[in-house]
Structure formats: structure tokens, C-alpha cells
Amino acid sequence: MRLIDARHIDFGHGGQRVLQNVSMSLDEGEIVTIVGPNGSGKSTLLRLLIGALKPQKGSVTRASGLRIGYVPQNLHIDPTLPITVARFLNLPKPVPATAATEALRTAGVAGLDRQQMSQLSGGQFQRVLLARAILANPHVLMLDEATQGLDQPGSAAFYRQIAAVRQDLGCAVLMVSHELHVVMSASDRVICLNGHICCEGTPEVVTAAPAYRELFGTGTGGALALYRHEHDHDHGHDHSHHHPEAAE
Amino acid sequence: MMLDDFLLRAALAAVGTAVAAGLLGCFVVWRRMAYFGDATAHAAVLGVALALLFGTSITLGVGIIALCMAVLIHSLSGQGVAVDTILGVLAHGALALGLVAVTLVPGQRIDLDAYLFGDVLSVTRGDLAVIWGGGVLLVGVLWWQWSAMLTATLNPDLAHAAGINPRRQQLILTVLVAAVVAVAIKVVGALLITALLIIPAASARSFASTPERMAFFAMAIGALSALGGLRLAVHFDTQVGPSIICVAVLIFAVSRVGKYLPRLPV
Numbered sequence: 001m002r003l004i005d006a007r008h009i010d011f012g013h014g015g016q017r018v019l020q021n022v023s024m025s026l027d028e029g030e031i032v033t034i035v036g037p038n039g040s041g042k043s044t045l046l047r048l049l050i051g052a053l054k055p056q057k058g059s060v061t062r063a064s065g066l067r068i069g070y071v072p073q074n075l076h077i078d079p080t081l082p083i084t085v086a087r088f089l090n091l092p093k094p095v096p097a098t099a100a101t102e103a104l105r106t107a108g109v110a111g112l113d114r115q116q117m118s119q120l121s122g123g124q125f126q127r128v129l130l131a132r133a134i135l136a137n138p139h140v141l142m143l144d145e146a147t148q149g150l151d152q153p154g155s156a157a158f159y160r161q162i163a164a165v166r167q168d169l170g171c172a173v174l175m176v177s178h179e180l181h182v183v184m185s186a187s188d189r190v191i192c193l194n195g196h197i198c199c200e201g202t203p204e205v206v207t208a209a210p211a212y213r214e215l216f217g218t219g220t221g222g223a224l225a226l227y228r229h230e231h232d233h234d235h236g237h238d239h240s241h242h243h244p245e246a247a248e
Numbered sequence: 249m250m251l252d253d254f255l256l257r258a259a260l261a262a263v264g265t266a267v268a269a270g271l272l273g274c275f276v277v278w279r280r281m282a283y284f285g286d287a288t289a290h291a292a293v294l295g296v297a298l299a300l301l302f303g304t305s306i307t308l309g310v311g312i313i314a315l316c317m318a319v320l321i322h323s324l325s326g327q328g329v330a331v332d333t334i335l336g337v338l339a340h341g342a343l344a345l346g347l348v349a350v351t352l353v354p355g356q357r358i359d360l361d362a363y364l365f366g367d368v369l370s371v372t373r374g375d376l377a378v379i380w381g382g383g384v385l386l387v388g389v390l391w392w393q394w395s396a397m398l399t400a401t402l403n404p405d406l407a408h409a410a411g412i413n414p415r416r417q418q419l420i421l422t423v424l425v426a427a428v429v430a431v432a433i434k435v436v437g438a439l440l441i442t443a444l445l446i447i448p449a450a451s452a453r454s455f456a457s458t459p460e461r462m463a464f465f466a467m468a469i470g471a472l473s474a475l476g477g478l479r480l481a482v483h484f485d486t487q488v489g490p491s492i493i494c495v496a497v498l499i500f501a502v503s504r505v506g507k508y509l510p511r512l513p514v
Contacts, residue, residue, distance in 0.1 A: 081278045083402075
């Protein structure tokens with residue numbers, strides 16, 4: 001079943017074209033990752049898909065009754081607003097206490113119910129956001145750079161959690177990230193975005209695509225370390241400045 | 249008849265206004281709308297002038313002008329304009345225009361103090377009906393919209409993903425602020441309305457662990473300030489509006505100190 005279908009979207013603000021002729025879709029149970037450099041319109045695309053923005057041209061169709069579990073990039077809670085984790089999980093719809101407890105456990109932060117949101121660490125905060133997204137019993141989980149501010153082991157652990165959650169719920173997952181090495185290995189499909197869609201396909205197809213290499217170089221080839229070794233074939237030029245180990 | 253007692257009427261008016269303002273004030277604080285409240289309140293003076301010129305009720309005139317101002321700012325803020333400066337221009341522009349316009353009203357000279365600092369001792373039973381009617385309406389609307397409003401306050405995108413339109417929620421708040429301004433001008437005056445919105449809410453923050461508790465405490469602190477201020481004003485023969493705010497500020501100071509007390513070694 002098709003969950004979201006975006007066709008020929010154009011979007012810009014202040015005379016600046018952000019997205020041009022972008023078409024993409026998301027099917028039930030799929031894991032799709034959108035990658036792209038800073039300012040490539042990734043977050044804008046996600047916000048168009050959830051309906052926070054309206055495309056200037058083209059259309060976004062969401063399946064009727066689509067439940068979206070959205071994990072924003074970073075959620076700043078004003079310090080003047082006191083709110084416990086338990087209360088946060090009950091927004092906007094009240095959920096049974098058992099479900100909230102269960103969601104926290106699934107997200108890997110059991111027992112935080114009574115904590116103030118403002119007292120959580122970065123990793124705990126993102127997991128609570130994930131727990132809240134799970135509680136909507138979503139058809140699709142949408143994560144916008146959800147691991148920003150986490151260190152590498154932290155974000156790797158977070159993505160393992162996502163994979164586990166997806167196994168549980170069977171929902172589709174749409175993520176936006178610039179952390180190629182962590183996200184791509186788990187994706188069914190990767191969309192490489194830079195104002196327009198440069199290339200898309202399975203992780204292997206995308207990493208081999210010239211457009212992708214132009215954007216990211218081969219230095220980020222570590223992304224595919226799980227699939228094959230970068231040095232197995234020759235690119236016909238010097239590897240020395242973008243050796244995978246040296247990258248980053 | 250009990251309501252004939254002007255002090256009782258004043259107390260009822262002040263408490264009604266302060267409770268409504270305390271509740272709405274939580275959102276003003278959470279969403280950092282204090283300046284917005286100021287701009288709307290300053291525009292109220294223009295509303296007074298127009299009401300006097302056209303011979304309509306002050307509440308109606310203030311309500312309409314405050315609403316126009318609020319909606320104008322609301323639509324500007326949707327267009328990615330840096331509203332800060334525009335707010336300043338609109339707020340003081342409306343205040344100055346109002347002050348000029350009031351002096352142009354034919355007939356006897358108007359006592360501006362009543363509109364700048366409030367004149368709660370002169371409230372009529374009609375005023376009371378408007379204040380309590382408006383207050384009940386405001387509490388009702390916020391009760392009904394509570395979860396959606398909180399979600400939109402936390403994060404607009406989170407609201408969108410849950411099928412809530414955050415712009416609509418913001419518009420509702422905008423209209424409510426205008427309504428509180430229209431009602432509160434009689435009690436604390438145009439210059440101190442924002443204080444009545446934010447100070448009880450800011451004091452309540454120290455005691456609350458959830459938004460609901462903060463809202464409840466804000467209403468209680470608002471009521472306490474209203475009664476305390478009135479008492480003070482009667483005792484020292486001071487102006488009621490500023491006295492109410494003085495008590496609110498005192499409670500705020502105590503709440504800030506009180507927050508640290510449990511941590512002191514005893």
C-alpha cells in the first residue's frame with residue numbers, strides 16, 4: 001500500500017528555490033533514507049510530506065487516516081514550560097499508562113516517566129521523542145536528523161533501536177540524515193537529494209552513482225563497509241586523501 | 249443587594265480578570281508572546297479614543313482595536329518577517345495615536361489615568377457580567393483546546409504530524425489575548441495588562457511540574473494578587489491596578505527565593 005506520494009514538488013522561500021521537481025513515494029513497511037549535504041532541502045522535504053509546508057507546485061498525497069510518528073530534528077522545550085515525560089507522552093491524545101511504560105521500554109528508556117523533559121540527556125530526549133512517536137501506533141515513523149547532538153556510538157545505538165522498533169511495529173520508516181555510514185546500511189532505498197533528486201535506489205546503487213560521488217566523494221565510502229570493501233575495485237585515481245579510515 | 253457594594257464589585261472584577269489572565273498568561277510565557285501582549289494592550293488606548301469619538305462602549309471599542317492589532321501581528325508573523333521591530337512600531341504607534349486621538353474627543357476632558365492604570369473601583373454590574381462572561385468563555389475555549397494548544401506550543405511540526413494546525417491554535421490565542429486586553433483595561437489599565445498576563449504565570453513556574461499545575465497555580469496567584477492589591481490600595485489609598493501588580497511582583501520574588509529554599513541545608 002502506498003502511504004505517501006509526492007509528485008513534482010517545487011518549493012522555495014524568499015526567492016530561493018529549495019526543492020525543484022521532486023517526486024518520491026513511500027510504501028508500507030519500507031525503510032527509506034534521504035541523504036544530502038547541508039541546505040539540500042532534506043528537512044524541507046520532510047516537512048512537506050507531513051503537511052507542515054504546502055508545495056508551491058506539485059502535490060503531496062497522504063493515504064487517508066495515515067498516522068505519522070514524527071521525531072523532529074531537535075525539539076526545544078522552553079524552560080518556562082514544566083512538563084514530565086509521562087505528560088509529554090500523553091500529547092495530544094491521552095494514552096493508557098501501561099502503553100506509555102511499554103513505549104518507553106521499547107524506545108530503550110524505561111522508567112523515566114516522572115522526569116522533567118528539561119532534565120534529560122540528549123540521547124534520552126531523542127528516545128522519549130521516539131517513544132511518543134511509537135505511541136501513535138504509526139504507519140510511518142519519520143525521523144529528521146534524529147541523532148543530531150549524539151556521539152557516534154550514541155547514534156549507532158539509536159539507529160539499532162529504530163531497527164528494533166520497526167521489527168516490532170512493522171511500520172515504514174523515513175529518515176533524513178547526513179550520517180551516511182550509519183543509516184544507509186539499514187535502508188531499503190536511499191534518495192540522494194540536493195535541491196532535486198540526484199539519484200535513488202538501493203544503497204549499493206546510490207553509492208555507485210556518479211551524482212552521489214560528486215556530492216559526497218568516495219571518502220564517505222565507509223558507509224558501505226557493511227556491503228563491500230571500497231578497495232576491491234579501482235576508481236582510476238589516487239585514494240590517498242579519502243581513505244575510509246582517514247575520512248572524518 | 250450585595251453587589252451594590254463597590255468594593256465587592258471591584259474585588260469580583262479584579263479576581264475574574266486576574267484568573268483569566270493567569271491562565272492565558274501561561275501560554276503567553278511559554279510561547280514568548282509578552283511583547284505581543286504589550287502591542288495589543290497599547291493599541292487599546294486607540295480603542296478607547298475611538299469608542300469615545302463614536303460614543304460606543306469602551307469594552308467594544310477596545311476589543312475591536314485589540315483584535316485588529318492582534319490579527320495584524322498574527323498575519324505578519326506568518327510571513328517570516330522579523331516581527332520584533334514591527335511590533336515596536338505598531339505598539340507605540342498605536343499608543344501615541346490613541347493619546348493624541350483622546351485629546352481630540354469633543355466635550356469634557358477625559359481622565360486618561362483610568363484607561364492607562366485602570367479604574368476598578370468604578371466597575372458596574374454590566375462590567376462584571378462582561379468580565380465573568382468573558383473569563384468563563386476563555387477558560388472554556390482553553391479547556392476544549394488544551395491538548396492541541398500544548399502540542400502546538402511544544403513544536404509546530406509535532407502538531408502538524410498529529411493533524412493539528414498550529415497556525416489555527418496561534419490565532420485562537422491571539423483572539424483570546426485581545427479579549428483579555430478588552431476586559432483588563434478597566435482593572436489594571438493598558439500599561440499593566442501584560443504584567444497581569446506574565447507575572448502570575450512566571451511565579452507559578454517555580455512550583456509546577458506539569459503544564460496543568462502551572463496553569464492552576466497561575467490562576468490562584470492571579471486571584472491572590474488581585475485581592476491583596478485591592479486590600480493594599482484601600483489601606484494606603486493607592487491606585488488599585490498598580491497595587492495589584494506590586495503584589496504580583498512580590499509573590500514572584502518570593503517564588504524565586506522559595507524555589508531554592510528546600511536545597512538549603514537545614
